[in-house]
Amino acid sequence: MKRLPPLTAVEAFVEAARLGSVKAAADALALSSPALTRRIQSLERHLGRALFERRHQSVRLNAEGERLLAELGPALDELGRALEAASGQTELLRLRLGVLPLYASHRLMPGLASLRAAHPELHLDIDTAAHAAARLDEGLDAAIVLARAVDPALYARRLGTERVVAIGAKALTEGPRALAHPRDLEAATVLIHRDLPDAFAYWREAVGLPDLEPAAIDAFDSGQLILDAAAEGLGVAFMFDMHLEGAHDPRLARLFGIETESPYAYWFVCRKSALERPAVRIFHDWLIGEVAGP
Numbered sequence: 001m002k003r004l005p006p007l008t009a010v011e012a013f014v015e016a017a018r019l020g021s022v023k024a025a026a027d028a029l030a031l032s033s034p035a036l037t038r039r040i041q042s043l044e045r046h047l048g049r050a051l052f053e054r055r056h057q058s059v060r061l062n063a064e065g066e067r068l069l070a071e072l073g074p075a076l077d078e079l080g081r082a083l084e085a086a087s088g089q090t091e092l093l094r095l096r097l098g099v100l101p102l103y104a105s106h107r108l109m110p111g112l113a114s115l116r117a118a119h120p121e122l123h124l125d126i127d128t129a130a131h132a133a134a135r136l137d138e139g140l141d142a143a144i145v146l147a148r149a150v151d152p153a154l155y156a157r158r159l160g161t162e163r164v165v166a167i168g169a170k171a172l173t174e175g176p177r178a179l180a181h182p183r184d185l186e187a188a189t190v191l192i193h194r195d196l197p198d199a200f201a202y203w204r205e206a207v208g209l210p211d212l213e214p215a216a217i218d219a220f221d222s223g224q225l226i227l228d229a230a231a232e233g234l235g236v237a238f239m240f241d242m243h244l245e246g247a248h249d250p251r252l253a254r255l256f257g258i259e260t261e262s263p264y265a266y267w268f269v270c271r272k273s274a275l276e277r278p279a280v281r282i283f284h285d286w287l288i289g290e291v292a293g294p
Contacts, residue, residue: 012039098132098143102223106246142270189235206260
């Protein structure tokens with residue numbers, strides 16, 4: 001039997017491959033970056049071939065590395081579980097998840113108790129900062145993003161179909177300030193979210209008014225603030241129906257009785273190799289089975 005490489009070298013390789021970053025992998029294993037790099041290099045010398053494409057801020061598996069990770073990743077996870085069982089201890093699983101605030105509050109939080117009941121070993125670190133998909137190489141294990149499409153290099157699962165609706169203060173549904181027809185938006189302010197920059201343009205095209213121009217368009221980078229602004233009568237927000245329903249705000253109403261399918265959708269994304277990690281796989285399967293729309 002050929003002599004095996006050190007288990008520490010295998011562990012360093014798998015962690016760096018899954019995180020896509022030497023620094024993040026070193027932090028996870030409580031090592032310095034040079035120490036982790038030396039362990040990976042020792043494995044590469046043992047195999048007689050390189051496993052990564054080196055970049056300035058990250059590392060990416062080459063074809064040899066992808067094949068090796070597919071074999072070693074599950075085996076290392078099984079070894080870890082066997083050792084936990086032998087010691088009578090269950091290790092906590094931790095998922096570092098990037099997710100937009102409105103999706104987190106409207107879709108995730110109501111169901112997390114059921115996830116914890118089914119998998120008490122799984123814990124989430126939730127990051128609501130922007131550009132989560134771009135930060136998968138900077139410590140995030142997975143992300144829920146809002147986009148038209150996702151980088152094909154990533155694993156991506158669309159989380160249902162969303163509908164764009166006009167959301168405004170209830171005072172705009174009746175009385176002298178009522179907006180009875182989409183044309184009435186010519187005298188109103190439209191509120192647009194940074195992550196849905198074309199929502200209004202898509203909506204007016206879908207309702208047959210491509211030349212409709214509002215009095216003004218104001219942009220927000222916070223979902224909750226744009227809903228608050230609409231509730232205060234500062235304008236009409238073009239968001240998803242789930243945003244209106246999830247807000248549970250009696251000041252808000254759907255205007256015009258019109259909804260259109262959105263070109264944007266929420267997606268679960270991660271690197272393809274990350275699905276081999278127990279924390280990512282457990283969360284993914286729960287999200288698809290219990291939370292995501294059809």
